[in-house]
Amino acid sequence: MDKASIIKFSDTVRDKLLQEVADRAAFYGIHPKEILPVDSEHEDSIVIGGKVHNKKLKDQREKLVREIKHKGYQQVMDEVTYTWFNRFVALKFMEVNDYLPVQVFTSKDADRNEPGIITHAHELDFLDLDADHVLDLRSENKDEELYKYLILKLCNYLHSTMPFMFEKIEDYTELLFPEKLLHVDSIVKDINGIIPVDDWREVEIIGWIYQDYIAPKKDKVFKDLKKNVKISKENIPAATQLFTPHWIVRYLVENSLGRLWMLNRPSSRLCEQMDYYIRPEENETDFLRINSPEDIRVCDPACGSGHMLVYAFDLLYAIYEEEGYDHSEISENILTRNLFGIEIDKRAGDLAAFALTMKARGKNRNFFRKPAVPNICVLESIAFEDDELNAYITAIGSELFTNDVRDTLLQFNEADNFGSLIRPKAEDVSGILQLPKPKILSENLTLLSTHQKVLQALKQADYLIPKYDVVVANPPYMGGKGMNARLKDFAQDNYPDSKSDFFAMFIDRNLDLAMQKGMVAMITMQSWMFLSSYEKLRAGILDDHTILSMAHLGPRAFDSIGGEVVSTTAFVIENAQHPEYKGAYIRLVDGNSEAEKDTWLREAIMQVRNITQQTEA
DSSP states (O other): OOHHHHHHHHHHHHHHHHHHHHHHHHHTTBOSSOBOOOSEEETTEEEETTEEEEHHHHHHHHHHHHHHHHHOHHHHHHHHHHHHHHHHHHHHHHHHTTOSSSOSSSOSOTTOOSOHHHHTGGGOGGGOOOHHHHHHHHHTTOHHHHHHHHHHHHHHHHTTTOTTTSOOOOSHHHHTOOSOTTSTTSHHHHHHHSSOGGGGGSTTHHHHHHHHHTHHHHHHHHHHHTTTOOBOGGGHHHHHOOOOOHHHHHHHHIIIIIHHHHHHOTTOSGGGGOTTOOOOSSOOOSSOOOOOGGGOOEEETTOTTOHHHHHHHHHHHHHHHHTTOOHHHHHHHIIIIIEEEEESOHHHHHHHHHHHHHHHHHHOTTGGGSOOOOEEEEOOOOOOOTTHHHHHHHHHTOTTOOHHHHHHHGGGTTHHHHGGGOOOSOSOOHHHHTSOOOGGGGGOHHHHHHHHHHHHHHHHHHHHSSOEEEEEEOOOOOBGGGBOHHHHHHHHHHOTTTTTBHHHHHHHHHHHHEEEEEEEEEEEEGGGGTOGGGHHHHHHHHHHOEEEEEEEEEEOSOTTSOTTSOEEEEEEEESSOOTTOOOEEEEOTTOOSHHHHHHHHHHHHHHHHHHHHHHHO
């Protein structure tokens, strides 16, 4: 994969798109430091700066102005920019892989320069087009306007398949849709020309594009950190997102999910496709029992754009095939029963859901006819007013709202800051989630609003309750010096043995999320192995858990991070104590690149396999 072209693509399209969005806002009288007053206003139109706008645009502008007053101009421009960036990337990926019924950016007809969606506009009945409007635009040579109309219709059409990526476009994101997409120097030209077509065929490209998209913001956050500016909750995703190299993902997933399956099915041939799998030296009898592939639950509690989950999908698919499942039902089973992702960054969460959906569509060409929405939970902050909960619980009269459940509902007021580190007080909320909607809610809008917040908090809590067979993660790295005040207090109160860094708290937390005898696979900073500040964390792991394997990678395991900046270790821990177990430890600190460490890791694993085979013989 051409990483240089991906960087160029992200920089070019992001910057052009941001300027286009700002230009469109200015067209409607909205500027960074000024929002022009309305010249005149009628029921069905509005006049601004001498320009007349219809009622739909009038309503969209009013929503945009309200949002800017609430969040600020720059944040709203950034949000609209990445919304359209994500959609364009998704459409391009689907187009290259033939997952769309029509070409959006290119044409299959070598004699035509216009995109196929324009050429075949009169044939796209599934988009519910206004045929007369299309004909008028065509006859008047208004191809730019037609192109915009068709893309908006296509995005709305895809909403039923991927609501997380293609929300109904009726708000100000439509108002700020970029202009002149058919121009010779347009964004479409960049979308088609910068990244080689073959690279678009790999779903992994989604994560690389996202990492490069947020790179400038990440650079600014760390520049500010040197000035002692703490990392705000809004900047945590940009500061901590790091795309995990595929070979590390394979090592982690194969020695957790793959290992669990091999223990339960010793005769499985899954090991033949797992190059990074370390086979146990001796036959094991004390392990987590799995009766069916449908019972396996894999969670990435800081899933980013979904790289870990995407590879877990591949292994799970092979497992289902081996068990004789019908291909038409495997993808749906994996998305609805097996894979769970948790994230605080909506952009990343949407891309993770998209990547998994693309894996499912790649395996089943009919998947879009009955799509399943992946289990990706983007944690949102949920706050309740004084006595709001008491009034709600009293009104519906449910005895299921125990003190622990009430406390759990109040734990999400800073979910976008604390993320998966929140430990719900309640041990199980599934029973409440299955309750029918009380009739009283239809009569009281205030109670209905509270009910929706309660459901959202309970759904988030359900993701965070320990129930997973495998937990796999590349958690965020953030030292105490970078934490904002509220996060630092939270760490001290809830993670006394690992409070020095985000990644260490996630080691602590992930061991909670896994079931007894479940697997925890992670890549983290190596410092927890040595520093005195992590002595209690180490002691807890050695006393209560079992390190199955570890690849001590040291520096330069991530080509995207130069030099000695980040020194890492990858490991797999079983959530059970086996005092006599001999783990596999591989030292790779001397490698100078991803490729070199990857090669050495596979060679070391092969040596372990040979020793194991000789011992058994």
